[in-house]
Amino acid sequence: MTGSGESYPALEASLLSDEAAASARRKWEKTYLDVLGVCCSAEVALVERLLAPLDGVRAVSVVVPSRTVVVEHDPSAVSQSRIVKVLNGAGLEASVRAYGSSGVIGRWPSPYIVACGALLLASSFRWLLPPLQWLALGAACAGAPPMVLRGFAAASRLALDINILMLIAVVGAVALKDYTEAGVIVFLFTTAEWLETLACTKASAGMSSLMSMIPPKAVLAETGEVVNVRDIDVGAVIAVRAGEMVPVDGVVVDGQSEVDERSLTGESYPVPKQPLSEVWAGTLNLDGYIAVRTSALAENSTVAKMERLVEEAQQSKSKTQRLIDSCAKYYTPAVVFLGAGVALLPPLVGARDAERWFRLALVLLVSACPCALVLSTPVATFCALLTAARMGLLVKGGDVLESLGEIKAVAFDKTGTITRGEFTVDIFDVVGHKVQMSQLLYWISSIESKSSHPMAAALVEYAQSKSIEPKPECVAEFRILPGEGIYGEIDGKRIYVGNKRVLARASSCQTAVPERMNGLKGVSIGYVICDGDLVGVFSLSDDCRTGAAEAIRELASMGISSVLLTGDSAEAAVHAQERLGGALEELHSELFPEDKVRLVSAVKARVGPTMMVGDGMNDAPALAMADVGVSMGISGSAAAMETSHATLMSSDILRVPEAVRLGRRARRTIAVNMVSSVAAKVAVLALALAWRPVLWAAVLADVGTCLLVVLNSMLLLGEGGGRRGKEEACRATARSLEMRRSQLAAVSPDAATKSVGKTGGDASKGCHCCHKPIKSPEHSVVINVRVDEQREGPTDATCTPAKNVEVTGLVDASVMPASSSCVSGGGCCSREKTGRNM
Numbered sequence: 001m002t003g004s005g006e007s008y009p010a011l012e013a014s015l016l017s018d019e020a021a022a023s024a025r026r027k028w029e030k031t032y033l034d035v036l037g038v039c040c041s042a043e044v045a046l047v048e049r050l051l052a053p054l055d056g057v058r059a060v061s062v063v064v065p066s067r068t069v070v071v072e073h074d075p076s077a078v079s080q081s082r083i084v085k086v087l088n089g090a091g092l093e094a095s096v097r098a099y100g101s102s103g104v105i106g107r108w109p110s111p112y113i114v115a116c117g118a119l120l121l122a123s124s125f126r127w128l129l130p131p132l133q134w135l136a137l138g139a140a141c142a143g144a145p146p147m148v149l150r151g152f153a154a155a156s157r158l159a160l161d162i163n164i165l166m167l168i169a170v171v172g173a174v175a176l177k178d179y180t181e182a183g184v185i186v187f188l189f190t191t192a193e194w195l196e197t198l199a200c201t202k203a204s205a206g207m208s209s210l211m212s213m214i215p216p217k218a219v220l221a222e223t224g225e226v227v228n229v230r231d232i233d234v235g236a237v238i239a240v241r242a243g244e245m246v247p248v249d250g251v252v253v254d255g256q257s258e259v260d261e262r263s264l265t266g267e268s269y270p271v272p273k274q275p276l277s278e279v280w281a282g283t284l285n286l287d288g289y290i291a292v293r294t295s296a297l298a299e300n301s302t303v304a305k306m307e308r309l310v311e312e313a314q315q316s317k318s319k320t321q322r323l324i325d326s327c328a329k330y331y332t333p334a335v336v337f338l339g340a341g342v343a344l345l346p347p348l349v350g351a352r353d354a355e356r357w358f359r360l361a362l363v364l365l366v367s368a369c370p371c372a373l374v375l376s377t378p379v380a381t382f383c384a385l386l387t388a389a390r391m392g393l394l395v396k397g398g399d400v401l402e403s404l405g406e407i408k409a410v411a412f413d414k415t416g417t418i419t420r421g422e423f424t425v426d427i428f429d430v431v432g433h434k435v436q437m438s439q440l441l442y443w444i445s446s447i448e449s450k451s452s453h454p455m456a457a458a459l460v461e462y463a464q465s466k467s468i469e470p471k472p473e474c475v476a477e478f479r480i481l482p483g484e485g486i487y488g489e490i491d492g493k494r495i496y497v498g499n500k501r502v503l504a505r506a507s508s509c510q511t512a513v514p515e516r517m518n519g520l521k522g523v524s525i526g527y528v529i530c531d532g533d534l535v536g537v538f539s540l541s542d543d544c545r546t547g548a549a550e551a552i553r554e555l556a557s558m559g560i561s562s563v564l565l566t567g568d569s570a571e572a573a574v575h576a577q578e579r580l581g582g583a584l585e586e587l588h589s590e591l592f593p594e595d596k597v598r599l600v601s602a603v604k605a606r607v608g609p610t611m612m613v614g615d616g617m618n619d620a621p622a623l624a625m626a627d628v629g630v631s632m633g634i635s636g637s638a639a640a641m642e643t644s645h646a647t648l649m650s651s652d653i654l655r656v657p658e659a660v661r662l663g664r665r666a667r668r669t670i671a672v673n674m675v676s677s678v679a680a681k682v683a684v685l686a687l688a689l690a691w692r693p694v695l696w697a698a699v700l701a702d703v704g705t706c707l708l709v710v711l712n713s714m715l716l717l718g719e720g721g722g723r724r725g726k727e728e729a730c731r732a733t734a735r736s737l738e739m740r741r742s743q744l745a746a747v748s749p750d751a752a753t754k755s756v757g758k759t760g761g762d763a764s765k766g767c768h769c770c771h772k773p774i775k776s777p778e779h780s781v782v783i784n785v786r787v788d789e790q791r792e793g794p795t796d797a798t799c800t801p802a803k804n805v806e807v808t809g810l811v812d813a814s815v816m817p818a819s820s821s822c823v824s825g826g827g828c829c830s831r832e833k834t835g836r837n838m
Ligand SMILES: Nc1ncnc2c1ncn2[C@@H]1O[C@H](COP(=O)(O)OP(=O)(O)OP(=O)(O)O)[C@@H](O)[C@H]1O
Pocket: 413, 414, 415, 416, 448, 451, 453, 455, 456, 482, 483, 484, 485, 486, 497, 498, 499, 524, 525, 526, 565, 566, 567, 568, 569, 591, 592, 593, 616, 618
């Protein structure tokens, strides 16, 4: 603006900059309103049209199923009460939701409904006193005002909504002098709306429990000053006492505690935290004081992103919903014309029973209301999304949810997904006499501390355990070689760390790999090359996650096949398969990121809709390729989280089959909703044609199916965590105990048994709820792997053809990536096959 200032008259320029400054000065706040008058998607546009033009309103979003309107506004320009007033002016029954309250709990019927019901009841005594029949007309009038208000608001923007259709029916009934029917229609309609609102309470409660997790205030550790969380900068240190929620994402800098991360991961067990541990906003600090250095602004915290996703997911319409919407657009006007035709044409051509035709037209009009059909998808989707969020699965939209239910195959990444991604260094050897151990460890740990690969953490830790501190600032150049390893320059040396591909690429002369590195089972072997010479080798091992075998078996029982895609060696893949008891159907190893993409699309073509579960940077393209890409863990790679369609906040892999089951349930619920809402209309029309048109039955069918659709969708809220049987709960306990022990063991080995004993009973004595011994299935495995021996080549380090490992059947040759199947006749060298130029 400053550059073009001269071309504007001075006054205008200053006005403009004032305006810009004003908008920058504005403090945006979000207000959540319960708006009971939002019943169909039809009202969404109305709400937006009412609020958007107000000065100081930045964004409006409407969440139909929970009847929530979220307004982002500047309270100094437009107050909450002003917004409420505007909405109520259109009869939308809005009120501000108090912070942390759960919405519309325990709401009584409105005075309109009560008056309507009482008058209708009194009018039923007209057989005693005939003038009482006029009370039915009074009942219709008493109950109608909210309908009239909303009907007018809709009509003024030329929309035909349910309120208008119902009013036509009421007026029609009055015209036929059938006052009781008019009263009954109003009473049924308003009561059903009220019941629907009550039913939605649970959904709103779930939604606000998701949104009110972050405390509004935080305490600065240094000064003890209480500040608004919105005003906390990145890098500030805040104090979180026992029993308090963590207000912002960050890293612990002082103190020790246990934190319940249930709100994010869906799993309720204490996670130990000490300096350098990450903590997340919305999690509960159970017992101890911690000081946290914030790593994000409050609005960018993980839980805030989660909240935004659920809100957005509501607005991004799913496939089925779009179909319904586009139909409804033609369907409603078509039926209005049809209704007019039915009412007018027969009398015109001389049919005798004009009143019957008029009634039939009214029945047709009322039945034309597609509101149950329109509600069938969004309410079910919303409930399923909420359930998913509560179990720690963040689904980015209704589309994804529907695809989840269609999954036929799941591709798992190995490191960090099937396995824990917590490597331990088993062997670390210096090769040759060029460098000393301490020198080598210093180089490697410095370079690796720039990498986020799970192996890097293990190597850095190993160096630290030998009292060597990494100095990442001394690394001059750093590069990640996807699927191979890393490259870095330190002290003027050019150093490669990685698998045998790196060895093939970087070493100039063939140095013999130490004897003891050959024939190691189930480990990943790494090489260190300094200026073309092999100077170090190491081996790393990683354990399978608890529940991995169970999850894969559960998927199999649902008719879903699982395959493994890994960038790691074939030996490591086979080892994982052994640990899983041969549960995987196919193994593919030594893959580059692009190979994973190709394999996912091949599985898609061969088996059907495919899910990819992964955590690493090398998984991101494959996650995007899959029908549903699921990234694992809050601490997984950011790239994976970005490109995935869903994120599993916890590391509990058993949530994968649970998610598929939820997707299937959601699909079934939507189908039932749609069929029943159409069937009800068909039944009423058939009744009208075959017997006689009963107006109140048509209204009952309409509002009744609306209510039914809502209630049926609500059943999805009970899915997931809540419906676990005792055995399942037991397994979950065992699982969390074991997870906890491994976390503790990482901190201090003897703390592990002590602390687990404190909260859950000693693991060695068995699960505290059923006293059965705890065992993880992976540790008692049946080995059932067929390795294609003929394809195995010679195994010296510089020429190591990959074994083509097949577990069930052979994969189509076109599917196998060239780099991973090195069919050896003996003269094959991995260098020829994989030595790519960067
Ligand atoms: N930072 C690193 N340090 C040492 N070796 C590495 C590093 N990054 C990658 N590698 C080597 O490259 C191989 C392939 O890495 P990549 O990230 O593609 O797969 P991965 O994460 O190990 O396995 P998965 O695909 O199952 O997650 C690893 O198995 C490892 O041998």
